[in-house]
Amino acid sequence: MTAPSAPPSAALDSVLPYAVPSLDLRGRVVRLGPALDAILARHAYPTPVARLLAEAIALTSLLGTALKFEGRFVLQTRTDGPVSMLIVDFQTPDGLRAYASFDAEAVEAAIAQGSATPADLLGRGHLAMTIDQGGDMNRYQGVVALDHTGLEEVAHVWFQQSEQIPTKVRLAVAEELTRLPGGGTRHAWRAGGLLAQFLPESEDRRRARDLHPGDAPEGTDLPEVADDDAWTEAEALVATIEDLELTDPEVSAERLLFRLFHERGARVFEPQTLVERCRCSxxxxxxxxxxxxxxxxxxxxxxxxxxxxxxxxxxxxxxxxxxxxxxxx
Structure with missing residues (x-):
């Protein structure tokens, strides 16, 4: 992959798949703009709630666009926190809709106390991710606990438990204020995310660390699975991503990937456009x-x-x- 100089092919409201063959790495980068704005503007959410829902939309976009069939990917939380429920519904190949249910007084109190982080707003409960192929096909659902954890962290747990694929996720949300020629400012929401997965051909290299069995006798020695050097390097590179790189309109998805993997060589594929679309009628x-x-x-x-x-x-x-x-x- 050479340094991108032309206008980015994967602009706002799109997901760009990529691969880094030398690291056995595959993933996607999402960048959200007008579609995210349309979803959030309809409800006039308090800022911390809007940020949390934007993170959930970015995460759902990264996961839902991986589906290779007609169907739906639904992310839903149910918790005891000020934001009791998030629902993000992705309809293949490109449709997004979402909303949040929250206690306005509890959110206001959390803001006043300085405890309105995503983990604080979610509290305790669970997050479910559902894949629905429609018709007579069986639905697949994975459920993980939420215990004052953010969406990035719970996404890692979900992948470890459900797919056992070494995975790293980064999410970021920002507010963009633009001065208008006639005075005043224009507000816009931006969100971005990156997903990286270690997918070598070798089964031995693909194994993640074993989860601790809850019913194992105390003192049981569990087998150690050393992290693969390629995955260790990929994790370290992904950890260097700053929030601004995921949300800045001037930093395209291609440019971000070049910054991360130019020494290793990254390949990008056809981007998938995203649209805000409700299915109600x-x-x-x-x-x-x-x-x-x-x-x-x-x-x-x-x-x-x-x-x-x-x-x-x-x-x-x-x-x-x-x-x-x-x-x-």
């Missing part, structure tokens, strides 16, 4: 309402109408209760 909401009983429909009626708001895109759908057809008894 009036027809889908109407079908959903048709699953409720007449009594439930009556309970949902306020001032002679049923109003349903999509949690993802905030679109409001209004229905006349008389047109809702509950299922036959």
């Amino acid at each position: 009036r027809e889908r909401v109407e079908d959903m309402l048709g699953q409720f009983t007449a009594e439930q429909v009556e309970d949902m009626t306020v001032d002679g109408a049923i109003v349903v708001t999509c949690e993802f895109c905030s679109t409001k759908y209004t229905f006349d209760p008389a047109t809702v057809r509950p299922p036959a008894a």
